[in-house]
Amino acid sequence: MTCLKASKLTFLLCLLISFSWVRSAHPREDFLKCLSLHFEDSAAMSNVVHTPYDSSYGSILQFSIRNLRFNSSDLKPLVIVTPTNASHIQAAILCSRRHNLQIRIRSGGHDFEGLSYMAAVPFVIIDLISLRAVNVDATNRTAWVQAGATLGELYYSISEKSRTLAFPAGSCPTIGVGGHFSGGGHGTMVRKFGLASDNVIDAHLIDSKGRILDRASMGEDLFWAIRGGGGQSFGVVVAWKISLVEVPSTVTMFSVSRTLEQNATKLLHRWQYVANTLPEDIVIDVLVTRVNSSQEGNTTIQATFFSLFLGEVDQLLPVMQESFPELGLVKDDCFEMSWIESIFYTAGFTSNASLDALLNRTPRSISRFKAKSDYVKEPMPEIAFEGIWERFFEEDIEVPALILIPYGGKMDEISESSTPFPHRAGNLYALVSSVSWSEESKEASRRHVAWIRRLYSYSTTYVSKNPREAYVNYRDLDIGINNLTGTTSYKQASIWGRKYFKNNFERLVRVKTEVDPTNFFRNEQSIPSLSSW
C-alpha cells in the first residue's frame, strides 16, 4: 500500500493503519506504566501485576497449566495480571490495546492446546484465579458465579445451600467456569438438562472498549454468542448468572467394567443403540482404556460403563434389565448417594476423603495429552471398534483412551441455532479420543501426537461428515492451519468454524465483526472479524 498520492483523508487512514502496527521497543515497561495510572498505589498494583522479575510470576503461570505438554513452553507472557476487581481487567484491556499487546484470558487453564496461557507474539495473561466468588440464591434457584471459580467450587457452594439443587456441567472439578460455560459444558446430567451454557441466564462481560456489559446492555446477539461460541473471541467474562436445577435427594451411581474377554466390544456396540434412548434421568458414559487382564498380565482393552441415575436403585434396576440386560447390572454394582457425593465419586475421590476436597484447585493427577472429538450419528459396527483396539495395542504409546458421552433427551429438544453449540438432535454420542504420556521428550510428544492423528484418520468413515463435527471445548489445533500467532484467515477459520459451530459460524462472525471489529480478542481459533480483513 502506498500513501504517496493520497488525499488528506487517505493519508490519515494510512497513518492510523501503520500506527496500529508500530511495536514499542519496551512493550512491557510501557504497558506497566500505563497500568500504574489505573492503580491508587504501587502496593495495590504489585498484588495484581506479575512480571518475570517477581517471584510470584513462575508459580502463578504454572499453577493453572493443565496439560504438561506445555509446562516447559518458551511462549511466556510479558506480564500476568490477576485482577481482584473488574477495574483491573478494564485497565489491562485498555493498556494492551494501547501498546499492541495480545491478551490471553485464563480461568481454569484446561484448554487442550494451552491457548489461555501461550502465544507466539508479545502478550499479557489476564488470569481470573482471584475472581471466584460463588453466590447461591437457593430460594430463587439461581447463582452468580465469577469466571475464575472452578466447577468443584461451584458444586460445593450449591451443596452447602441444598441437597436437591444442582448444576449440569462437566465432571472434572478443577475446570474453570470461564472457559467451560463459554464453550458449552456437558456432564453426567446432559440428557436431562442440556449443557452448562443452556442454563446460563445472564453474564457480566468486559468488551474490547473496556465496557462492563450485562445481558440487557450487551444485547441478545452477543449474549447468544458467548454461550457456546468458545471463550476469548468476544471479551472477558467476569461472571455468569446460572439457573440451578432440581435433583432428587438420593441418586444412584454404578461403574461396571468389562474386558474384551468379557465381551466388551459387543456391549459397547449394543450401548450405542441404548444409551441415547434411555429415560433422560440416566446417563451411561463409557471409558475405554488398555489394561492388564487381572489373571495373567495379558494386555487387554477394558470398557467401563459409568452411570449417574437421578433416582433410587430400585427404580434403576428394572429399567436397566429391560433396556440393557446384556450389561448384567446387579444391585451390588450400584451405590445410592446425594448428588454432591456423585460429583465427588465421579472426580475419583475415595469415600473417606472430605467433600471439601472439591475446593482443591490442584488436580489429583495431570499428564501430557493430546485429544480429539467427534460426533457419532450411526452406530459404529463392531469391526470399527476392533480396528481401534488394534491401534490401542500398539506398544510404543502409553495411555490411549476413548470416552463416549451419550446425548439424546434434552439435547434433542434444543434447536441447532438456539445457541452456537450445534451438536443436538441426530447425534447418538460425543466420541473423545485421547492419548496421554509421562515421558518428557520431543520424540515422545511427536510419537503420541502422530498416533492420535492416525487414529483420527482411521475413524473418518464412522463419524459425522461434511463437516466432520467437533466440540470447541475439546480444542484441536490440527483442524485448520495455525502458527500460534493468533492470526488466521477467514478461509482457514471457516474450516474449524464449521466443525465446531456448523451454520452458526456465520452468525458468530457477524456478532464478532459488530462488537470487536479490530479483532482485539483473538487466539488461533477465535472467531474472525470481517472488518479486520
Ligand SMILES: Cc1cc2nc3c(=O)[nH]c(=O)nc-3n(C[C@H](O)[C@H](O)[C@H](O)COP(=O)(O)OP(=O)(O)OC[C@H]3O[C@@H](n4cnc5c(N)ncnc54)[C@H](O)[C@@H]3O)c2cc1C
Ligand atoms: C481433564 C479435563 C477434563 C475435562 N472434562 C470435561 C467435561 O467433563 N465436560 C466438558 O464439556 N468439557 C471438559 N473438558 C474441557 C473443558 O470444558 C474446556 O477445556 C474448557 O474450555 C476449560 O475451561 P477453563 O476455564 O478451565 O480453561 P482455560 O484454559 O482457562 O480457558 C479455555 C478457553 O476459554 C477462554 N477463556 C477462559 N476464561 C475466559 C473468560 N473468563 N472470558 C472469556 N474467555 C475465557 C480461554 O482464553 C481459552 O480460550 C475437560 C478438560 C480437561 C483438561
Ligand SMILES: *[C@@H]1O[C@H](CO)[C@@H](O)[C@H](O)[C@H]1NC(C)=O
Ligand atoms: C513444570 O515446570 C516447572 C518449572 O518450569 C517445574 O518446577 C515443575 O516441576 C513442572 N511440573 C511438572 C508436573 O512436571
Ligand SMILES: *[C@@H]1O[C@H](CO)[C@@H](O)[C@H](O)[C@H]1NC(C)=O
Ligand atoms: C471494585 O472496586 C470498586 C471501586 O473501589 C468497588 O466499588 C467494587 O465493589 C469493587 N468490586 C469488586 C468485585 O471488588
Ligand SMILES: *[C@@H]1O[C@H](CO)[C@@H](O)[C@H](O)[C@H]1NC(C)=O
Ligand atoms: C428472588 O428474586 C427476586 C426478583 O429478582 C428478588 O426480589 C428477591 O430478593 C430474590 N430472592 C432472594 C431470596 O434473594
Ligand SMILES: *[C@@H]1O[C@H](CO)[C@@H](O)[C@H](O)[C@H]1NC(C)=O
Ligand atoms: C460373551 O458372549 C457369548 C456369546 O455371545 C457368551 O456365550 C459368553 O458367555 C459371554 N461372555 C461373558 C463373560 O459374558
Ligand SMILES: *[C@@H]1O[C@H](CO)[C@@H](O)[C@H](O)[C@H]1NC(C)=O
Ligand atoms: C495370556 O493369554 C493366553 C491365551 O489367551 C494364555 O495362553 C497365556 O498363558 C496368557 N498369559 C500370558 C502371560 O501370556
Ligand SMILES: *[C@@H]1O[C@H](CO)[C@@H](O)[C@H](O)[C@H]1NC(C)=O
Ligand atoms: C502388565 O503386566 C506386566 C506383567 O505382569 C507388567 O510387566 C506390566 O508393567 C503391566 N502393565 C501395566 C500397564 O500394568
Ligand SMILES: *[C@@H]1O[C@H](CO)[C@@H](O)[C@H](O)[C@H]1NC(C)=O
Ligand atoms: C481412605 O481409605 C483408603 C482405603 O480404604 C486408604 O488407602 C486411604 O489412605 C484413606 N484416605 C484417607 C484420607 O483416610
Ligand SMILES: *[C@@H]1O[C@H](CO)[C@@H](O)[C@H](O)[C@H]1NC(C)=O
Ligand atoms: C501466521 O499465519 C498468518 C496467517 O496465515 C500469517 O499472516 C503470518 O505471517 C504467520 N506468522 C508466522 C510467524 O509464520
